[in-house]
Amino acid sequence: MCKKLCTFAEIMKCFMKKLVFFFAVMGAMTVQAKTLVAYFSATGRTKAVAQDITRVGGYDLWEIEAYEPYTADDLNWRNRQSRSSVEMADSTERPTIRICTDLRPYDTIYLGFPVWWGICPRIIQSWVENNILDGKVLVPFATSGSSPIEPAVEFLRNTYPEYNWQDGKLLNDYTDDTLRTWLAR
Numbered sequence: 001m002c003k004k005l006c007t008f009a010e011i012m013k014c015f016m017k018k019l020v021f022f023f024a025v026m027g028a029m030t031v032q033a034k035t036l037v038a039y040f041s042a043t044g045r046t047k048a049v050a051q052d053i054t055r056v057g058g059y060d061l062w063e064i065e066a067y068e069p070y071t072a073d074d075l076n077w078r079n080r081q082s083r084s085s086v087e088m089a090d091s092t093e094r095p096t097i098r099i100c101t102d103l104r105p106y107d108t109i110y111l112g113f114p115v116w117w118g119i120c121p122r123i124i125q126s127w128v129e130n131n132i133l134d135g136k137v138l139v140p141f142a143t144s145g146s147s148p149i150e151p152a153v154e155f156l157r158n159t160y161p162e163y164n165w166q167d168g169k170l171l172n173d174y175t176d177d178t179l180r181t182w183l184a185r
């Protein structure tokens with residue numbers, strides 16, 4: 001019986017292989033995909049929904065804030081000259097966002113907004129256009145007076161067909177259980 005003796009070089013080679021494997025596993029663990037809930041809310045309703053999704057799903061939360069916050073006058077949809085009316089009447093308007101966050105760690109983003117004039121506020125377009133969303137699963141959700149979310153999702157799909165838009169969900173009424181079922185879909 002001949003027992004093969006390992007040379008120092010062979011031992012080092014074996015050790016290095018194990019080291020590479022160890023760092024590959026550690027690397028895979030640190031870049032594990034995460035989910036973000038990013039939302040814009042002018043009067044707090046969508047914010048409350050975003051917080052509930054975050055709590056129920058155990059996700060990260062990010063508020064999309066306008067550099068110039070919207071005042072009550074800005075939000076007066078009965079006034080054609082109000083800031084929101086002017087923005088929504090002009091498809092090229094892109095309100096400035098205060099700060100952008102690093103979206104690289106996230107593979108799924110729940111994107112929340114109030115329905116404005118049947119679609120999403122222009123600031124959501126500012127956010128989409130200021131970020132690289134390739135390969136991410138984008139799940140819209142919204143609150144509204146009564147309008148459905150579907151036209152807003154259709155608008156986002158048509159305007160940004162390069163991105164992966166999932167069917168959205170209007171969350172005017174929900175419980176933790178309905179959220180749980182939706183998030184687990």
Ligand SMILES: Cc1cc2nc3c(=O)[nH]c(=O)nc-3n(C[C@H](O)[C@H](O)[C@H](O)COP(=O)(O)O)c2cc1C
Nearest residue numbers: 041042043044045046114117118143144145146147
């Ligand atoms: C400028 C503006 C436009 C709106 N347009 C609509 C609309 O088209 N349909 C609708 O059902 N609600 C509309 N609403 C109501 C909001 O969607 C609703 O109050 C929403 O829940 C507010 O969310 P927030 O508190 O997160 O801003 C509008 C509100 C504003 C301020």
